[in-house]
Amino acid sequence: MTRARKNLIDLAATSYYHLFVRCVRRAFLCGDDNYTGKNFDHRREWLIKRMKLLSSVFAIEIAAYAIMSNHYHLVVNVNRREALDWTDDEIIERWYQLYNGHTLVDRYLNGEQLDETSLRFFNEIVATWRERLYDISWYMKNLNEHIAREANKEDNCTGKYWEGRHKSQALLDETALLSCMAYVDLNPIRANIAETLENSDFTSIKERIVHFKAFNADTAKQSNPPKHKDNNQHESQPTALKPFGGNQIKHTLPFALLDYIELLDWSGRHIVLKKKGHIDNATPSVLLTLNIEVAQWFESVHRFRKLYSNFAGSKQRLKQQAATNDVKWYKGTG
Known part of the structure; x- marks a missing residue:
């Protein structure tokens, strides 16, 4: 049953959301167009530039993104309190x-x-x-309309560029957030168009790794490197993305950056079994901390969008949300 969009965004339940949009007719309007032979990768840069601009204006922070040839994913955090304080x-x-x-x-x-x-x-x-300014629909409307206008202008045409309005999934707990971010960041590896995280173009994980390595290289050249660990942790991450920090640091993602990179590298090696390098069988610490079973983790990384509908989380959280919204159940509770 189709639900009103206003019932799909519940900031009282969670501030984190997975957003997904596909190009019209699933055409490759942001990558290689096999029909015309043209390459439209620059449009993926348009998307990244625009969503970062919007996040600097809206109280909506980017946790993860992946811009593919014919669709894109965003994981965002709605900072309603910040908007109310402006x-x-x-x-x-x-x-x-x-x-x-x-x-x-x-x-x-x-x-x-x-x-x-x-x-x-x-x-x-x-x-x-x-x-x-803290409304996801307004954020996505501005993002998609801007890209559609620019693309139609470039193609000298009119008409729909996106299949429809964005789809959303509310991420109700930390496990859902971690699984969804990994699902998004591993898109190029899962699609066999990249073999490593650093080669996963147009993803937040590549941006984070590149920035982290550049920061460490610059720090190593300094005669008096910064001593404050918390400051280093923020400076070593892109300013346009919501930083990792763990549960100890307020207003950050509830995981450590290096733990997340380790988890994605380990997951990517299992996804692409032909990938060079030794696959460490030791379970990453973040999975142990959150008590996530390995089989459950890989199922989420492969099929996150299909495992859940508009709400994602543990069975208990899904049942609670269903009761709150006066519905019998949500996909994922079975």
């Missing part, structure tokens, strides 16, 4: 980076003293913009 002036400044403003707001910015009725209307406008 001042009215910050809201206006952010909104004006993307959209046309309002004449009443322009009057306020020009220093005009607003009467009581105008001020009430002004507050309603800003309140609406505030809500939209």
Whole structure:
């Protein structure tokens, strides 16, 4: 049964969501087009650049991404508290980076003293913009419409570029978050178009590894390298992505970066059995910490989108969410 989109985003249940969009007719409109012989990899760069710009404006942080030839994945965190803490002036400044403003707001910015009725209307406008700046639908609408317009302009055509609106999965617990991020980052390896994490172009894991290695190389050249471990941990990660930090550091992903890289490298070697190098049979520590069975892990890495529907998590969390939403069950509880 189709559910209203407003019932699929429940920030009281979780702030993490997996988002997925496919090109129209599943055409290769972001990679090699076998029909025309053209390569459209630059459009994948458009997507990455645009989603990072939007994340700098919206209170929506990027945890993981993979831009494939005919579809893309995003794992995001909605930071509603941050948006609620922004001042009215910050809201206006952010909104004006993307959209046309309002004449009443322009009057306020020009220093005009607003009467009581105008001020009430002004507050309603800003309140609406505030809500939209942590709204996944507004984020995705802006992202997809921008790319569609640019692609149609380049192709000198009109019409749909995406199959439809984005699909979403709410990630209800840490296991679901970790599994989904790995599923997204391992897309190129699973599709046999990359053999290593560092060769997995247009993914967040490649960006994280490249940045981490560059940071370590620069640090090694310094005569007085930084001593503060927490600061190093943030500086060694891309600023446009939500940082790893573990449960000890607030406002970070609840895992350590090196543990995550180790887990993905280990998982990738099992996915691509022909890959060179020794496959360590020792289970990565993060799986032991979260008490995730190896068989369950590989099932998630291979089939995450098919294992769950709009909500993903443990059987207990899915049952709780189903009861909250007054439905009998969610896929994944069986």
